Amino acid sequence: MKYVDSTQVQKKMGSRLMANNLAKTLFFLSTLFGLLVLVVLIYRVLKDGLPWIDIDFLMNRLSTDPERAGIWGAITGTLWLMVVVAPVTMLLGIGTAIYLEEYATKGRISSFIKTNISNLAGVPSVVFGILGLTVFARTLDLGSVVLAGGLTMALLVLPVVVVASQEAIRAVPQFLREASYGMGATKWQTIKNVVLPAALPGILTGVILALSRAIGETAPLVVIGIPALLIPIPDGIFDKFTILPVQIYYWTIDSALVAEYANLAAATIVILLLVLFVMNSIAILIRNKFQKRY
Amino acid sequence: MSVVTDKSNASVKDTQNSAKEDTKKVVYETKDLNLWYGEGHALKNINLAINENEVTAIIGPSGCGKSTYIKTLNRMVELVPTVKISGEILYRGRNILEKSYQVEDLRTSVGMVFQKPNPFPKSIYDNIAYGPKIHGIRDKKILDEIVEKSLRGAAIWDDVKDRLNQNAYGLSGGQQQRVCIARALAIEPDVILMDEPTSALDPISTLKVEELVQELKKDYSIIIVTHNMQQAARISDKTAFFLNGEVIEFAETDKIFSNPSDKRTEDYITGRFG
Numbered sequence: 001m002k003y004v005d006s007t008q009v010q011k012k013m014g015s016r017l018m019a020n021n022l023a024k025t026l027f028f029l030s031t032l033f034g035l036l037v038l039v040v041l042i043y044r045v046l047k048d049g050l051p052w053i054d055i056d057f058l059m060n061r062l063s064t065d066p067e068r069a070g071i072w073g074a075i076t077g078t079l080w081l082m083v084v085v086a087p088v089t090m091l092l093g094i095g096t097a098i099y100l101e102e103y104a105t106k107g108r109i110s111s112f113i114k115t116n117i118s119n120l121a122g123v124p125s126v127v128f129g130i131l132g133l134t135v136f137a138r139t140l141d142l143g144s145v146v147l148a149g150g151l152t153m154a155l156l157v158l159p160v161v162v163v164a165s166q167e168a169i170r171a172v173p174q175f176l177r178e179a180s181y182g183m184g185a186t187k188w189q190t191i192k193n194v195v196l197p198a199a200l201p202g203i204l205t206g207v208i209l210a211l212s213r214a215i216g217e218t219a220p221l222v223v224i225g226i227p228a229l230l231i232p233i234p235d236g237i238f239d240k241f242t243i244l245p246v247q248i249y250y251w252t253i254d255s256a257l258v259a260e261y262a263n264l265a266a267a268t269i270v271i272l273l274l275v276l277f278v279m280n281s282i283a284i285l286i287r288n289k290f291q292k293r294y
Numbered sequence: 295m296s297v298v299t300d301k302s303n304a305s306v307k308d309t310q311n312s313a314k315e316d317t318k319k320v321v322y323e324t325k326d327l328n329l330w331y332g333e334g335h336a337l338k339n340i341n342l343a344i345n346e347n348e349v350t351a352i353i354g355p356s357g358c359g360k361s362t363y364i365k366t367l368n369r370m371v372e373l374v375p376t377v378k379i380s381g382e383i384l385y386r387g388r389n390i391l392e393k394s395y396q397v398e399d400l401r402t403s404v405g406m407v408f409q410k411p412n413p414f415p416k417s418i419y420d421n422i423a424y425g426p427k428i429h430g431i432r433d434k435k436i437l438d439e440i441v442e443k444s445l446r447g448a449a450i451w452d453d454v455k456d457r458l459n460q461n462a463y464g465l466s467g468g469q470q471q472r473v474c475i476a477r478a479l480a481i482e483p484d485v486i487l488m489d490e491p492t493s494a495l496d497p498i499s500t501l502k503v504e505e506l507v508q509e510l511k512k513d514y515s516i517i518i519v520t521h522n523m524q525q526a527a528r529i530s531d532k533t534a535f536f537l538n539g540e541v542i543e544f545a546e547t548d549k550i551f552s553n554p555s556d557k558r559t560e561d562y563i564t565g566r567f568g
Binding site: 178 | 400405408424429
C-alpha cells in the first residue's frame with residue numbers, strides 16, 4: 001500500500017496545472033500594467049515635447065513667449081545645485097557610514113542611530129523643504145539661493161548615501177581588515193588604504209543614485225520659494241536659481257493660461273528623463289564593473 | 295704562557311656557548327591567562343613560556359582554543375566585541391594586555407599569517423610595501439629593497455620578480471600565502487604568528503611553506519597553530535597540546551610525539567579522537 005496514490009494524483013493534476021497557469025497569467029498582467037503605463041507616459045511626453053526640443057530651447061533664457069522660452073537657466077541651476085549637493089552629501093554621508101560601521105561600538109545607541117537614519121529616508125520631501133525654508137533660507141538669512149536649496153537637498157538625500165555606503169563598507173571582507181591590523185596599521189590607515197578602496201564602487205553607486213533623486217525632486221525647492229519666472233542665469237551658489245522639475249511644475253500650472261506651456265513642460269520632461277537615465281546607467285555600469293573580486 | 299691563556303679562553307667560550315644552548319631567551323610568557331567570549335570560557339588558566347628562535351606548534355581538536363590563543367598574542371582577538379581577558383601575557387618582559395600597551399606597536403613586532411591567504415586586491419609590490427608604508431617609509435629605493443628582501447625571504451622572489459605590478463589575486467593559493475608571509479616579513483618583525491597557514495593549500499605548496507618555516511626560524515621566533523599533527527612533528531621544536539581551552543601538555547616535540555606524559559595527548563596524537 002503506497003501513501004501516494006497515483007490515481008488520486010492524476011485526478012487532481014488538472015486543477016493544479018490550472019492554478020499554476022492562472023497564477024502565471026495574473027503576475028504577467030501586473031507586470032504588463034506597469035509597463036503599459038510607462039509606455040503611454042513616455043509616448044505622450046515625446047509626442048507633446050519632442051517637436052519643441054532644439055538647440056534654442058536648450059540654450060535660451062526663460063521667457064513668457066513660448067516660442068522664445070528656453071531652459072538654459074534651469075540646466076545651469078541644476079548644475080549649481082549639484083555643486084552643493086554632491087560634496088555635502090558625500091562628506092556627511094560617507095563620514096557617517098564610516099563612523100557607524102568602523103568606529104562606533106555595536107550596541108543599543110548605534111542601532112538606534114541606524115534605525116533613525118532609515119526612518120529619515122521615509123520623511124516626505126516637503127517636510128525637508130520646510131526645514132530648509134526655516135533654517136537655511138530664513139534663520140541663516142541665505143534667501144532662496146542655490147546654497148540654501150543645495151543644503152536642503154543634501155539633507156534629503158543623505159540617508160540614501162549613508163545606507164548605501166554602510167552596505168558597501170560592510171561587504172568588504174573582514175580578512176582584509178585583519179591583514180592590515182596584523183601589520184600594525186591604525187584603524188584610520190586601514191579604512192583609508194583597504195576598506196574605502198574596496199567599498200568605493202558601492203559608495204559611488206549610492207552617491208549617483210542620491211544625486212539623481214536630488215535632480216528629480218520638486219517639493220522642497222518650491223517650499224523654499226523658487227521664483228516661477230526667473231530670467232537671469234545663475235552664476236554661483238549665492239544666486240537665485242531654478243531647476244528642471246520646478247520649471248516643469250510652473251509651466252504645467254500656467255498651461256491653463258498659455259496652452260503651449262504644456263508642450264514646454266513635456267519637452268523639459270524629456271530632457272530630465274534623459275539626464276536621469278544616463279545617471280542611473282552610469283551607476284549600474286559601475287556596480288557591474290567592480291562587482292566582487294575576492 | 296700565551297698558549298695556556300689561549301686554551302683557557304677557548305674553554306671559557308665553549309662553556310658559554312653550551313650555556314646559551316641550554317637557556318634560550320623567552321620571548322612570550324603567558325601567566326594564568328583566561329578568556330571568555332560572552333559567557334563561553336574559551337581559554338582556561340594558560341601558562342606557557344615560548345622561546346626565541348624556535349618553532350612552537352600548537353595542536354588540538356577544533357574548538358580547543360588554539361586559534362584564540364594565537365590571536366591573543368597580538369591582541370587580534372579584541373576584534374571580537376564580546377571578548378573578556380584576564381591574566382598576563384609578557385612579550386619581551388612587558389604585559390601586552392595592559393591598556394597602555396599600544397596594539398599598533400605590538401603588531402609591528404609580531405607579524406601574523408592567516409589561515410586563508412588574504413592578500414590585498416593590489417599589486418604584489420603594493421602588498422609587500424603596505425607595511426613599510428604605513429610605518430612611514432616613503433623612499434622608493436628603500437621600498438624596492440624591502441620588497442625584494444621580503445620576497446626572497448619568503449622564497450617567492452623567483453616566481454614573481456617579473457610581475458611585481460600584477461594583482462596578487464592572479465597568483466595560485468600557495469603563492470598567495472607565501473606573498474602573505476613576505477608581507478609579514480616586510481615589517482621586520484621579531485615573532486611570526488601563523489594560524490593554520492597551510493590548511494587551504496595543496497600538498498606541494500604545504501611542503502614549500504614548511505621548508506620556509508624551517509628557514510625562517512633562524513631569524514624569527516615562530517608560533518604556528520596547526521590541525522595537522524604530522525606537520526607539527528616535522529617542523530616544530532616544541533609542541534603544546536590544547537584541549538577544551540586548557541593546555542594539557544607542553545614539551546619538546548620529540549617527547550610529545552614519542553612519549554607523551556598525559557593519556558589525553560596520547561589519545562589525540564594516535565588518532566583516537568579529534
